[in-house]
């Protein structure tokens with residue numbers, strides 16, 4: 001598979017469903033960030049942009065990247081319509097090619113799963129390196145398959161948060177794991193359908 005296939009796939013995922021006019025933030029983001037002072041954030045694989053918009057409304061400056069031009073175009077429209085251009089930069093970016101420039105107080109990667117080649121450990125390790133001292137990396141992965149997921153592979157295996165952390169090979173003198181657990185929640189999918197799903201949550205803080 002090459003980059004064209006990846007773009008075609010993800011553009012197709014977004015184009016196949018109507019644009020979300022008011023995308024919701026992810027629960028793990030809101031529970032993690034509420035109470036933190038705003039700073040500079042990077043959202044990896046931002047999708048509809050619910051997280052970026054929520055952060056911006058709370059004073060964060062957000063760089064939101066995604067490989068899908070459809071997703072980025074829709075988010076750019078929402079940013080404009082809400083007058084948040086000074087706070088959100090939505091960029092088409094392939095994390096397989098390079099990591100975005102900059103240093104950040106918060107980097108989040110929610111459900112950054114793809115059927116195409118993406119060395120997640122390299123991406124997430126670069127994210128840990130791109131944190132400012134005191135900054136946090138929030139990685140939220142699927143721990144189960146929602147009935148409406150694009151991925152209905154019955155053999156899908158989801159690494160635990162501790163396994164994800166081990167793959168980053170972080171020096172404990174510089175990074176500390178603040179959270180590594182597997183909470184459940186009721187998720188809402190297309191058409192308002194609901195199901196209980198498991199999240200794999202990893203929160204890392206850069207201490208120096």
Ligand SMILES: C[S@@+](CC[C@H](N)C(=O)[O-])C[C@H]1O[C@@H](n2cnc3c(N)ncnc32)[C@H](O)[C@@H]1O
Nearest residue numbers: 010045046047066067068094095096110111114
């Ligand atoms: C399962 S969706 C999650 C979207 C969003 N974070 C959320 O919580 O709803 C995964 C996202 O990663 C993006 N993505 C996949 N591969 C990528 C890559 N190589 N570089 C950047 N984004 C990528 C997809 O376009 C998609 O928006």
